[in-house]
Amino acid sequence: MAESKQTGISTIGLSQLSAINRVQFLTVAWMCVEVAVALFAAIRANSVALAAFGADSASELLSAATVLWRFRSDRHYAEITATRITTWLLVTLAMYIGMASVSAFIFRRKPEASYLGMILLITAALIMPWLGRKKRRLATAAGSTALRADAAQSSVCAYLA
Numbered sequence: 001m002a003e004s005k006q007t008g009i010s011t012i013g014l015s016q017l018s019a020i021n022r023v024q025f026l027t028v029a030w031m032c033v034e035v036a037v038a039l040f041a042a043i044r045a046n047s048v049a050l051a052a053f054g055a056d057s058a059s060e061l062l063s064a065a066t067v068l069w070r071f072r073s074d075r076h077y078a079e080i081t082a083t084r085i086t087t088w089l090l091v092t093l094a095m096y097i098g099m100a101s102v103s104a105f106i107f108r109r110k111p112e113a114s115y116l117g118m119i120l121l122i123t124a125a126l127i128m129p130w131l132g133r134k135k136r137r138l139a140t141a142a143g144s145t146a147l148r149a150d151a152a153q154s155s156v157c158a159y160l161a
Protein backbone atom coordinates (compact mmCIF):
# COMPACT_ATOMS: atom_id res chain seq x y z
CA MET A 1 0.00 0.00 0.00
CA ALA A 2 1.21 3.49 -0.85
CA GLU A 3 2.26 5.74 1.98
CA SER A 4 -0.32 8.27 2.95
CA LYS A 5 -0.82 11.12 5.36
CA GLN A 6 -3.88 12.09 7.30
CA THR A 7 -4.58 15.70 6.38
CA GLY A 8 -7.64 16.83 8.24
CA ILE A 9 -10.75 15.19 6.86
CA SER A 10 -9.14 13.29 4.02
CA THR A 11 -6.29 10.86 3.62
CA ILE A 12 -4.17 11.43 0.56
CA GLY A 13 -1.10 9.78 -0.88
CA LEU A 14 2.28 11.31 -0.11
CA SER A 15 3.13 11.61 -3.80
CA GLN A 16 -0.14 13.52 -4.30
CA LEU A 17 0.68 15.68 -1.33
CA SER A 18 4.08 16.61 -2.71
CA ALA A 19 2.51 17.27 -6.14
CA ILE A 20 0.05 19.67 -4.50
CA ASN A 21 2.85 21.35 -2.54
CA ARG A 22 4.88 21.76 -5.75
CA VAL A 23 1.98 23.29 -7.69
CA GLN A 24 1.09 25.64 -4.83
CA PHE A 25 4.70 26.78 -4.35
CA LEU A 26 4.92 27.46 -8.08
CA THR A 27 1.68 29.48 -7.89
CA VAL A 28 2.87 31.53 -4.91
CA ALA A 29 6.20 32.28 -6.61
CA TRP A 30 4.57 33.28 -9.91
CA MET A 31 1.94 35.37 -8.12
CA CYS A 32 4.62 37.43 -6.37
CA VAL A 33 6.00 38.23 -9.84
CA GLU A 34 2.48 38.97 -11.18
CA VAL A 35 1.56 41.32 -8.33
CA ALA A 36 4.83 43.26 -8.50
CA VAL A 37 5.00 43.58 -12.29
CA ALA A 38 1.26 44.25 -12.76
CA LEU A 39 1.16 47.07 -10.19
CA PHE A 40 4.38 48.59 -11.51
CA ALA A 41 3.09 48.49 -15.10
CA ALA A 42 -0.39 49.68 -14.05
CA ILE A 43 0.99 52.81 -12.40
CA ARG A 44 3.29 53.56 -15.31
CA ALA A 45 0.61 53.07 -17.98
CA ASN A 46 -2.30 54.40 -15.87
CA SER A 47 -4.16 51.20 -16.70
CA VAL A 48 -7.27 50.08 -14.79
CA ALA A 49 -7.11 46.67 -16.46
CA LEU A 50 -3.57 46.06 -15.27
CA ALA A 51 -4.44 47.26 -11.77
CA ALA A 52 -7.36 44.81 -11.74
CA PHE A 53 -5.03 42.07 -12.88
CA GLY A 54 -2.64 42.97 -10.05
CA ALA A 55 -5.47 42.78 -7.51
CA ASP A 56 -6.51 39.43 -8.96
CA SER A 57 -2.95 38.22 -8.52
CA ALA A 58 -2.89 39.36 -4.89
CA SER A 59 -6.11 37.42 -4.31
CA GLU A 60 -4.59 34.37 -6.01
CA LEU A 61 -1.49 34.69 -3.89
CA LEU A 62 -3.56 34.57 -0.69
CA SER A 63 -5.64 31.70 -2.03
CA ALA A 64 -2.61 29.61 -3.02
CA ALA A 65 -0.90 30.31 0.30
CA THR A 66 -4.07 29.22 2.12
CA VAL A 67 -4.17 25.92 0.24
CA LEU A 68 -0.47 25.44 0.89
CA TRP A 69 -1.10 25.89 4.62
CA ARG A 70 -4.13 23.60 4.46
CA PHE A 71 -2.07 20.67 3.17
CA ARG A 72 0.69 21.25 5.70
CA SER A 73 -1.68 21.27 8.60
CA ASP A 74 -3.15 18.02 9.89
CA ARG A 75 -5.80 19.67 12.01
CA HIS A 76 -9.28 18.49 11.12
CA TYR A 77 -10.67 21.97 10.52
CA ALA A 78 -7.91 22.93 8.05
CA GLU A 79 -9.95 21.99 4.96
CA ILE A 80 -13.06 23.77 6.28
CA THR A 81 -11.18 26.95 7.16
CA ALA A 82 -9.23 26.90 3.88
CA THR A 83 -12.42 26.37 1.87
CA ARG A 84 -14.06 29.30 3.64
CA ILE A 85 -11.08 31.57 2.91
CA THR A 86 -10.62 30.55 -0.74
CA THR A 87 -14.37 30.80 -1.47
CA TRP A 88 -14.52 34.23 0.13
CA LEU A 89 -11.51 35.35 -1.94
CA LEU A 90 -13.22 34.12 -5.10
CA VAL A 91 -16.42 36.06 -4.32
CA THR A 92 -14.47 39.24 -3.47
CA LEU A 93 -12.52 38.87 -6.69
CA ALA A 94 -15.70 38.53 -8.77
CA MET A 95 -17.17 41.68 -7.19
CA TYR A 96 -13.94 43.57 -7.69
CA ILE A 97 -13.70 42.62 -11.37
CA GLY A 98 -17.32 43.70 -11.82
CA MET A 99 -16.69 47.09 -10.24
CA ALA A 100 -13.42 47.63 -12.09
CA SER A 101 -14.98 46.97 -15.48
CA VAL A 102 -17.96 49.23 -14.71
CA SER A 103 -15.69 52.09 -13.61
CA ALA A 104 -13.45 51.58 -16.64
CA PHE A 105 -16.57 51.84 -18.79
CA ILE A 106 -17.83 54.99 -17.06
CA PHE A 107 -14.57 56.90 -16.92
CA ARG A 108 -13.17 55.63 -20.20
CA ARG A 109 -9.66 56.56 -19.32
CA LYS A 110 -7.37 55.73 -22.14
CA PRO A 111 -4.44 53.73 -20.86
CA GLU A 112 -1.06 53.95 -22.52
CA ALA A 113 0.25 50.83 -24.18
CA SER A 114 2.42 48.88 -21.79
CA TYR A 115 4.90 46.40 -23.24
CA LEU A 116 5.76 45.20 -19.78
CA GLY A 117 2.08 44.64 -19.09
CA MET A 118 1.62 42.82 -22.38
CA ILE A 119 4.52 40.46 -21.72
CA LEU A 120 3.11 39.75 -18.26
CA LEU A 121 -0.39 39.01 -19.59
CA ILE A 122 0.90 36.73 -22.34
CA THR A 123 3.04 34.79 -19.87
CA ALA A 124 0.11 34.47 -17.46
CA ALA A 125 -2.19 33.33 -20.28
CA LEU A 126 0.27 30.52 -21.01
CA ILE A 127 1.04 29.45 -17.43
CA MET A 128 -2.30 29.78 -15.66
CA PRO A 129 -4.50 27.39 -17.67
CA TRP A 130 -1.84 24.74 -17.21
CA LEU A 131 -1.66 25.36 -13.44
CA GLY A 132 -5.47 25.43 -13.26
CA ARG A 133 -5.78 22.04 -14.97
CA LYS A 134 -3.17 20.51 -12.69
CA LYS A 135 -4.94 21.86 -9.61
CA ARG A 136 -8.37 20.65 -10.72
CA ARG A 137 -7.01 17.15 -11.22
CA LEU A 138 -5.29 17.17 -7.81
CA ALA A 139 -8.38 18.66 -6.14
CA THR A 140 -10.50 15.77 -7.40
CA ALA A 141 -7.90 13.21 -6.32
CA ALA A 142 -7.54 14.75 -2.86
CA GLY A 143 -11.22 15.59 -2.45
CA SER A 144 -10.33 19.18 -1.54
CA THR A 145 -12.85 21.94 -2.12
CA ALA A 146 -10.27 24.54 -1.09
CA LEU A 147 -7.93 23.42 -3.86
CA ARG A 148 -10.83 23.41 -6.33
CA ALA A 149 -11.62 27.04 -5.45
CA ASP A 150 -7.95 27.86 -5.91
CA ALA A 151 -8.02 26.19 -9.34
CA ALA A 152 -10.93 28.49 -10.22
CA GLN A 153 -8.73 31.46 -9.28
CA SER A 154 -6.13 30.26 -11.78
CA SER A 155 -8.80 30.00 -14.48
CA VAL A 156 -10.04 33.54 -13.74
CA CYS A 157 -6.45 34.73 -14.00
CA ALA A 158 -6.02 33.11 -17.40
CA TYR A 159 -9.35 34.58 -18.50
CA LEU A 160 -8.39 38.09 -17.38
CA ALA A 161 -5.04 37.81 -19.14
Ligand SMILES: [Zn+2]
Binds near residue numbers: 060124
Ligand atom coordinates in the same frame (compact mmCIF):
# COMPACT_ATOMS: atom_id res chain seq x y z
ZN1 LIG B 1 -2.99 35.87 -11.78
